[in-house]
Amino acid sequence: MLPPDLSLAEHPHSVPCQIRHGITFEHVTFCYPQSTEPVLRDLSFHLKPNCCTALVGPNGAGKTTLIKLLFRFYDPTEGRILLDGIDLRKYDLDDLRAHMGAIFQDFVRYEFTLGENIGVGNLSCMQDRSLLRRAAEEADMLHFIDQLPRGLDTPLGREFGGRELSGGEWQKLALARAFLRDCSLLVLDEPTAALDAQAEYNLYSHFQKLTQGRMTVLISHRFSSVRMADTILYLSQGQIREEGSHEELMQRQGEYARLYTLQAAQYVREGLSHEEGIH
Known part of the structure; x- marks a missing residue:
């Protein structure tokens, strides 16, 4: 519309x-x-x-x-x-x-896996774990992800019994999403x-x-x-x-x-x- x-x-x-x-x-x-x-x-x-x-x-x-x-x-x-x-x-x-790529103040918190949350920034990269990890590293989140038992496959949000993130952790995810996008x-x-x-x-x-x-x-x-x-x-x-x-x-x-x-x-x-x- x-x-x-x-x-x-x-x-x-x-x-x-x-x-x-x-x-x-x-x-x-x-x-x-x-x-x-x-x-x-x-x-x-x-x-x-x-x-x-x-x-x-x-x-x-x-x-x-x-x-x-x-x-x-x-x-x-x-x-x-x-x-x-x-x-x-x-x-x-x-x-x-x-x-164009952007992170706005009211970024979305998807109740997907952690990797999918990053991948929606560039759907063509959704299955490329090396690119997902690089975007996470750029957003200063890779160390946090590597400490999780399921890493990028960790489900997020309460809807499906996933892990709850702090506000700062969600914001880093949104940053990783923006960095994944190959934009001008x-x-x-x-x-x-x-x-x-x-x-x-x-x-x-x-x-x-x-x-x-x-x-x-x-x-x-x-x-x-x-x-x-x-x-x-x-x-x-x-x-x-x-x-x-x-x-x-x-x-x-x-x-x-x-x-x-x-x-x-x-x-x-x-x-x-x-x-x-x-x-």
């Missing part, structure tokens, strides 16, 4: 196997159906290929809505989004989404929200290796988590207020620098180590 006003191209383009020029937002404004108040206002920016762009800002700033436009859950009310110079609306919709664009929306500080540090310590060769968009309310991004976009009230690397934004002493400093001080007060909290 297509959302209202989401049209399909009559003669759609195929998405290139490798994105060469990136994704460009040109004066994008968006209002949800039945609303006249824009969530995004005249956004213009560029996502570079093979680079990581982080989106930060207060709740309601429009970060998740921006991702919905990337996946064409909706189309812009005004403006356009270009992938390698071609409007997203001119691409085959199924092909477009096949080139990887979107991580609050990927460590349910992880403790050590698990979050373990993930981000090899983040560049995990995202190598992929265009990556990272959304996080934890400013310390986006330091490794090539570009950081600070959104507020549906607009980009600041743009640059972590070092550049800290030097400007704007809102990003103020909030980063506040969060860093909070980590110290809570007794987290420098490496775990504000590395």
Whole structure:
């Protein structure tokens, strides 16, 4: 089912196997159906290929809505989004989404086996245990799996008397699912929200290796988590207020620098180590 006003191209383009020029937002404004108040206002920016762009800002700033436009859950009310110079609306919709991988805040907890939970990220890899294990390792979950008597064959959830996982373990599974997908664009929306500080540090310590060769968009309310991004976009009230690397934004002493400093001080007060909290 297509959302209202989401049209399909009559003669759609195929998405290139490798994105060469990136994704460009040109004066994008968006209002949800039945609303006249824009969530995004005249956004213009560029996502570079093979680079990581982080989106930060207060709740309601429009970060998740921006991702919905990337996946064409909706189309812009005004403006356009270009992938390698071609409007997203001119691409085959199924092909477009096949080139994208994501972990959202409300990820699904399938009551399948552990391996099947990872495999649904890329059904063609469901039976390839080596690829399933590699995705689990990238999500910092392989050691946990190897300690289970049935490993990848462990059933999960209460429905069939399977093993119950913690919130953090389910989130790692969702991460493994995303890493299994051979995609050109990887979107991580609050990927460590349910992880403790050590698990979050373990993930981000090899983040560049995990995202190598992929265009990556990272959304996080934890400013310390986006330091490794090539570009950081600070959104507020549906607009980009600041743009640059972590070092550049800290030097400007704007809102990003103020909030980063506040969060860093909070980590110290809570007794987290420098490496775990504000590395």
